[in-house]
Amino acid sequence: MNVKVIVRGNAKGSLLVAKNPLNFLGGIDKKTGMVHDKNHDLFGKFIGDKILVFPFGIGSSVGAYTIYSLKYNHCAPLAMICLKADLTTASGCAISNIPLVVANKNDYDSLQEDRKIVLDAIEGKIS
Amino acid sequence: MELTKEEEDALDGKQGETLALAYRTLVAIGEASGSDRLIPIEWAHLSGVNYNTIGDAGKDFLSNLSRDAKFKVKTTVNPMGFDFDSVSRYNLDDKFIENQRSIKNSYEKMGAIPSYSCIPYEIFDVPKQGTHVSFAESNAAIYANSFSGLVTNKEGAFSALASALTGKSPCSDLRDDEVRKPNLTIRMKVESPNELTYGMLGYFAGKVAGSSVALSGVNDLDRRSCKSLCAGMGTSGACGMFTFGEAEGEKMDFDKKEMQKIHDELNTSESGDLITLGSPQLGLEEVGDLAAMLKGRSFKKRCMIFCPSAIKGQIRDLGYRKEIEHAGGEFLFDCCTCLSPLVDNKEVDSVVTNSVKGAYYLRTSNKVDVNLKSLGRIVEEETK
Numbered sequence: 370m371n372v373k374v375i376v377r378g379n380a381k382g383s384l385l386v387a388k389n390p391l392n393f394l395g396g397i398d399k400k401t402g403m404v405h406d407k408n409h410d411l412f413g414k415f416i417g418d419k420i421l422v423f424p425f426g427i428g429s430s431v432g433a434y435t436i437y438s439l440k441y442n443h444c445a446p447l448a449m450i451c452l453k454a455d456l457t458t459a460s461g462c463a464i465s466n467i468p469l470v471v472a473n474k475n476d477y478d479s480l481q482e483d484r485k486i487v488l489d490a491i492e493g494k495i496s
Numbered sequence: 497m498e499l500t501k502e503e504e505d506a507l508d509g510k511q512g513e514t515l516a517l518a519y520r521t522l523v524a525i526g527e528a529s530g531s532d533r534l535i536p537i538e539w540a541h542l543s544g545v546n547y548n549t550i551g552d553a554g555k556d557f558l559s560n561l562s563r564d565a566k567f568k569v570k571t572t573v574n575p576m577g578f579d580f581d582s583v584s585r586y587n588l589d590d591k592f593i594e595n596q597r598s599i600k601n602s603y604e605k606m607g608a609i610p611s612y613s614c615i616p617y618e619i620f621d622v623p624k625q626g627t628h629v630s631f632a633e634s635n636a637a638i639y640a641n642s643f644s645g646l647v648t649n650k651e652g653a654f655s656a657l658a659s660a661l662t663g664k665s666p667c668s669d670l671r672d673d674e675v676r677k678p679n680l681t682i683r684m685k686v687e688s689p690n691e692l693t694y695g696m697l698g699y700f701a702g703k704v705a706g707s708s709v710a711l712s713g714v715n716d717l718d719r720r721s722c723k724s725l726c727a728g729m730g731t732s733g734a735c736g737m738f739t740f741g742e743a744e745g746e747k748m749d750f751d752k753k754e755m756q757k758i759h760d761e762l763n764t765s766e767s768g769d770l771i772t773l774g775s776p777q778l779g780l781e782e783v784g785d786l787a788a789m790l791k792g793r794s795f796k797k798r799c800m801i802f803c804p805s806a807i808k809g810q811i812r813d814l815g816y817r818k819e820i821e822h823a824g825g826e827f828l829f830d831c832c833t834c835l836s837p838l839v840d841n842k843e844v845d846s847v848v849t850n851s852v853k854g855a856y857y858l859r860t861s862n863k864v865d866v867n868l869k870s871l872g873r874i875v876e877e878e879t880k
Contacts, residue, residue, distance in 0.1 A: 375527045376520055377507075399553060430652050431544075434553035441556065454528035460654035463524040464517055464557065 370476045370495040372450070372488075375459050378468030380420055380448035380488045384480055387411045387423035393432030393461065402444025417444035420488060422480050425451050426458035436461030448488050450495075452477045470495075497526050497666075498533050506662075514565040514661065521658035526666030535667045537648075538569055538623055540660035541616045543632035544653035545574040545603065547596040548835045548861070555595050558602035567607040571660040572616045574633050575777065575802070575832040576600060582828060586838055606660075612830035613804035615723070617644050618779040630665045632656035634730025635723065635776050635853065641737035643722060647671055650736035670736050675707050678738070679745035684713035686755055691724040692870040695852035696758045697750050698728025705735040710743035720785070720871070723776050727853035762855040765865035768848035771795065771878055773871070774802030775833035775854035780810050786825075787816040789871070793879040795824035797848075800838070805829040823879065835861050850874060 388410045391397070396406035402417040417439070426432060436458070439445035448468040451458060462469035468490035472480070476495075487496050499507065507523060509516040522534055544550045550558075577596050578588060604610055613619055616631070617639045623629070625645035631637040632651040640646040649669045651659070659665045669675050682701050686693050694717065701709050709729075717725070729735055778786070778801060786801070801820065803811070808829060811817045817827060833839070833854040839847060839862045846865035847858050855866040869877070 373527065375524045377523075430654075431550060431554065433654055434550060434557055437557050438553040454524075456525060456528055456652055456655075459524040459528040460521055460652065463521040463658075464654065466517070466520065469524065 370472065372470035372472045372476070372490075372493050372495055374470055374490050374493045375454050376462040376467065376469040376490065378448065378466065378490045380468050380490070381486070382418065382420050382447045383483050383485045385411070385414065385416060385419040385421050385446070386480060386482045387421070389423070390425050390427045391423045392428035393426060393435040393457065394429045397435060397439070399435045399438035400442055402439055402442070415444070416446050419446055420448045420450060420486060421446035422450045422477075425453040426455045428457070430457045430460070432457045433461035433464065436467065437465045440465040440467060448490065450477070450480065450488070497523055497531060499523070503534060512564070514561065517561075518658040518661035521654050522662060522664060522666055525652075525655045525658075526668065529666060529668040531666035531668035533667050534664040535628060535671065536663055537628045537630045537659050537665045539629040540567070540569055540571045540656050541574070541629070541631040541633055541636055542571060542603070542608065542653065542656050542660060543574045544657070545599060545612065546577045546835050547592060547599055548577050548837055550599070550653075552595070555598050558599055562602035562605040565606050565661055567660040568663040569660060571608045572611040572613070572620065573603050573608045574614055575612050576830050577835070577837050579828045579830050588837060592837055611804060611806065613806065614776045614832055615779055615804060619804050619806040622646065628665065628671065630656045630659035635727040637736055638726040638730050638738070639723065641670060642726065642739070648736075650730065650734065669707055676737065678705070678708040678710040678743040680705050681710040681712055681742045681745070681747045683747060683749050684711060685749050685751040689721070690870040690872060691720040692850050692852070692868065693755065694721040695724035695728035696755050698725040699732045699758055699852050700750050700754055701738065702729040702732035702735045704748060705733065707735060708737045708739070709735055710739050710741060712740070712742045714740060719779065719781050724852065727776050727851065731853045731856045759868065762852060762859070763866060763868040764859060765846035765867045768846040768867040769797065769844040770839070771797060771799040771848040771874060772802070772833040772839065772854060773799065773850065775849070775851040775857075777802050777804050777832050779804070780807045783807065783811050783816045783820070784814065786871075787819045789875050790820060790823040790825070790879065793823055793875065795879050797878060799825050799878070801825050801827050802832045803827060803829055833858065839864060848874060848878060
């Protein structure tokens, strides 16, 4: 699968797939990496150490600093795959050095929970 | 994006992690916004200075970054949460003060000019027409594009910061002449407008326009109305500039009915416990006007007046400060109405202001009600 690279890097791991857009500032505990937004489909889950798949980020641009805090507190995702690149997620991944790619709709929809992948976010390939 | 060899090396970390971080940010934002290259900018103006807006995560990030980062181009900064010279007079949490000090130190260590102002276009010399800059404060970006002849996107905190560190910006959106051409005209139909009318016109335009909008029927704007228009527009949407006169494409009217709708949205109280003036901060000209308007009068309630430190000496020497303080006005420098912890909903229920931008943030962030009216009416109704 070919993807568009927003932030370069490499990652290998299993997927955690969210149906709803993510609000990093309001929805995730930056100290623990747990989703604490009760209305989110990932509520109660840990987003660290996995490749996080979600449609796009929403909410305040300060959410970029939340991504940085997650990385700083060792509970950030290994990489992120989105359907659309929003500036908050893009900036947050850039300052935190977390690979970020955008997949087209068909490829995105084929990404299943727990699947193990290798993400080459330099060449823009998922295998 | 196509990068030069030098940019590619910096992105790969060959010039250290700080520049790698800055280039990663520019490239990520460039890729996300459809840019094909980076271009040089001469001046960066940063948001994300008030501890209330960036919190502990932002403070820690800037503290780490400032260990070895240095700004490469002229860099100015937005207001902080309060004025260090007068903070002891306010009942502010020590922790907030310390956190704000840390942010201030980080920016200054990286080489920021300690301007702490949201009106850089008014207190610094403006570079020549057509110069690319990177302004993150929305009213400043719109003012720079629409009045100062500069070119900038309505930058975010991170793109402007990365621009300050590299002297570059992704060449997207309003940096493209085609995008700067408006395809929507808003016809100003409200008669005898004042600065509040223009603030609401801006707020209306920001809601309906794309990147750029044309305004027709707008004549003889004074400085106060110009700033109010830009600030209103920056508050409600993504629009980053306007032109005057009719453009091709769709037309919309801004009439009394539309204005009333916006006033009803932003005005939530018929009176206020406190008056705030200065969002954007008042410059020298406006402080002079205010002093003249207040001749022989005094405020019936507390009135906070937010200004940049840059005009401190001038307003003292010209006697404006003394006159306004004599009328009961209280000057605060380096901070602004928006997101200031000095307006606390435990102490006040509602605030009087003439600022559309101020009204929006007072209600959404400070969680107080707002009595929105023009400066003329404030002087008439709130002084004796």
